[in-house]
Amino acid sequence: MNDFSKHLIAWQKTHGRHDLPWQNTRDPYAIWVSEIMLQQTQVAAVIPYYTRFMASFPDVTALAAADEDRVLEHWSGLGYYSRARNLHEAARRIIVQHHRKFPQQIADIEALPGIGRSTAAAIAVFAFGQRHAILDGNVKRVLARAFGIEGWPGQPAVEKRLWALAEKLLPEDEIAAYTQGLMDLGATLCARNKPRCAACPQTDACVARAQQRVAELPSPKPRKTLPEKKTTLLLLLSGNEIMLEKRPPTGIWGGLWSLPEVEETTDAPQMIQQHYGITKATPALPLPSFTHTFSHFRLHITPQPIRVKKSAQAEEQGRIWLELEDALNAALPAPIRKILKTFLRQKSPETTL
Numbered sequence: 001m002n003d004f005s006k007h008l009i010a011w012q013k014t015h016g017r018h019d020l021p022w023q024n025t026r027d028p029y030a031i032w033v034s035e036i037m038l039q040q041t042q043v044a045a046v047i048p049y050y051t052r053f054m055a056s057f058p059d060v061t062a063l064a065a066a067d068e069d070r071v072l073e074h075w076s077g078l079g080y081y082s083r084a085r086n087l088h089e090a091a092r093r094i095i096v097q098h099h100r101k102f103p104q105q106i107a108d109i110e111a112l113p114g115i116g117r118s119t120a121a122a123i124a125v126f127a128f129g130q131r132h133a134i135l136d137g138n139v140k141r142v143l144a145r146a147f148g149i150e151g152w153p154g155q156p157a158v159e160k161r162l163w164a165l166a167e168k169l170l171p172e173d174e175i176a177a178y179t180q181g182l183m184d185l186g187a188t189l190c191a192r193n194k195p196r197c198a199a200c201p202q203t204d205a206c207v208a209r210a211q212q213r214v215a216e217l218p219s220p221k222p223r224k225t226l227p228e229k230k231t232t233l234l235l236l237l238s239g240n241e242i243m244l245e246k247r248p249p250t251g252i253w254g255g256l257w258s259l260p261e262v263e264e265t266t267d268a269p270q271m272i273q274q275h276y277g278i279t280k281a282t283p284a285l286p287l288p289s290f291t292h293t294f295s296h297f298r299l300h301i302t303p304q305p306i307r308v309k310k311s312a313q314a315e316e317q318g319r320i321w322l323e324l325e326d327a328l329n330a331a332l333p334a335p336i337r338k339i340l341k342t343f344l345r346q347k348s349p350e351t352t353l
Contacts, residue, residue, distance in 0.1 A: 004146065004202060005171040005178055011201035012181030017043075017188075021050055023180075028102035028127035029060050035119050036083050039136075043187065049078050061100060064091040072256055072331035079334065085255055086114025104128050125179045133166035134179055135159075138186025143169075144218035145190060148207030152219045227297040233259040233336070234268060235287075235305040235343060236278070242327050242340070243276075243310075246318040252294060253333040257320070259303075268304060277313030281306050287342055292335045303339045 017023070020043065022034035033053060037046045053074045057063040063071070068088055075084035090112040094102060103109050104127075110120035118139075121132035135143075140153040143162055151158035171178050189196045197209050208217045236243040236259075244257040262271050269281040287303040310321065322330065328340055 002169060002171075003205065004169055007201040008181040008185065009171065009174050009177045012177050012184055015199075016177075016181055016184040021047060021054075026127055028104075028123055029063075030054065031126045032102065032115075032123050033087070035122050036087050036114060037078065039083060039119065040080060041078060045078070049074070060091050060094050060102065063088065064095045068255060069257075069331050073329065076256070076331050077334050077337065081254060081256060081333070083114055085249075089113045090115070102127070106130065106132060122179065125175055129176065131170055131172075131175050133163065133170055134182065135163055135166050136183075136186075138190070139166065139182045141192065141218055142182060142186045142190045142202075145195075145208035145214060146202050146206050148211065148213075148217065150217075150219060152221050154221055226293070228300065229297055230264045230300045230302070232262050232264055232266070232268065232286075232302045232304050233339065234262060234272065235259060235303060235339070236272065236276075236308050237305060238308055238310045238321065240323055241310075241321045242324055244320050244322060244327060244330060244332075253336075255331075256333050256336075257327075257330045258333060258336050259339065264302065268306060272306070272308065276319075277311040278308045279311075280309040282308075287339065287346070290335075290338075301335060301339075303343070305343065 020034075022030050025031065034046070034050055037050055037053075056074055057066060057071070066088070068085065071084055071088045072081060075081060078084075093112060094100065098108070103112075104124075106120055106124050109115055109123055110117060115123070118134045118136050121134045122136075124130040124132050125134070137153075140159075140162055143149060143165055144153060147165060149158065149162060149165070153159055153162060185200070185202075189200045195214055197203050197206070197214060200206065200209075203209060206214075208214045243260070245260050247253045247256050247258050249255050260272070260275075262268055268283060272278045272281055284305040284307065287305065289300060289302045292299045292301060315321065320330075324340065324344055328337060328344075332340070
């Protein structure tokens with residue numbers, strides 16, 4: 001066993017994390033759910049979502065049988081909603097293609113929607129004890145610092161080099177402790193900011209520490225200016241009810257319930273008359289505007305409350321009217337939930353139409 005692996009395994013057994021809700025199990029379903037939730041999300045944020053999700057969908061059969069709206073409700077606020085849709089679709093494929101059993105072959109695992117090479121490897125390691133390398137964002141940072149790997153890890157050539165290194169470092173034994181150690185080291189000590197190098201098991205051999213380049217490695221992603229977009233989201237209110245509209249299955253907030261959206265320059269009353277057959281609409285003062293940043297653009301949002309009288313057309317498929325308090329329990333994107341909570345705090349008794 002190489003020194004890197006040996007020191008990491010010893011450290012993990014003594015100082016690593018051992019009591020997370022998805023640990024101490026070989027259940028591939030539980031491990032899979034946790035790995036998908038942990039993609040681009042910190043452990044502390046995932047734990048309550050994971051606990052609720054597993055209580056409602058305790059196995060792959062329950063998840064596959066669930067309505068997509070209910071799955072998205074349990075994901076609401078966690079972000080990256082395509083992960084939830086892929087998880088749901090993968091559960092259905094496991095039922096049909098793998099006879100209700102989670103596949104054990106690494107190629108079959110990776111073929112499921114939403115599972116890439118690193119996630120498939122983590123599942124195979126923790127559920128089946130197989131010997132595979134992982135390379136998530138934390139692991140890339142650990143390896144780049146420990147071995148002085150130059151360049152942004154997202155570049156294909158750099159990533160290829162990191163994968164080769166990750167494969168080379170795999171120990172013959174204790175693969176689960178080693179893999180968990182990589183995750184724990186990247187999440188707790190070798191953090192992006194303010195790493196705790198003195199406590200690291202690799203501190204004496206770390207190239208970045210020896211060269212005083214911990215803050216420089218791994219190289220950051222080249223900056224680019226994010227496009228700016230503006231939109232107005234309509235709170236169509238009838239009494240204490242609000243209308244929600246289903247988003248298309250693809251694109252931002254795909255498959256979630258949201259508020260009707262219009263461009264900033266659109267005449268909102270005219271738009272809702274044309275699209276929803278609502279002829280009586282009384283705009284109120286807009287709520288405070290705010291900005292929501294996606295990975296590829298910034299969206300400046302102005303929430304516009306409008307008192308309306310419901311019409312039959314406004315109750316067509318893909319639209320629902322809910323009591324404001326009940327709407328908060330729907331599968332909503334985080335910005336929409338924020339808007340509704342703000343409105344509920346600020347609204348005063350008004351005459352209903």
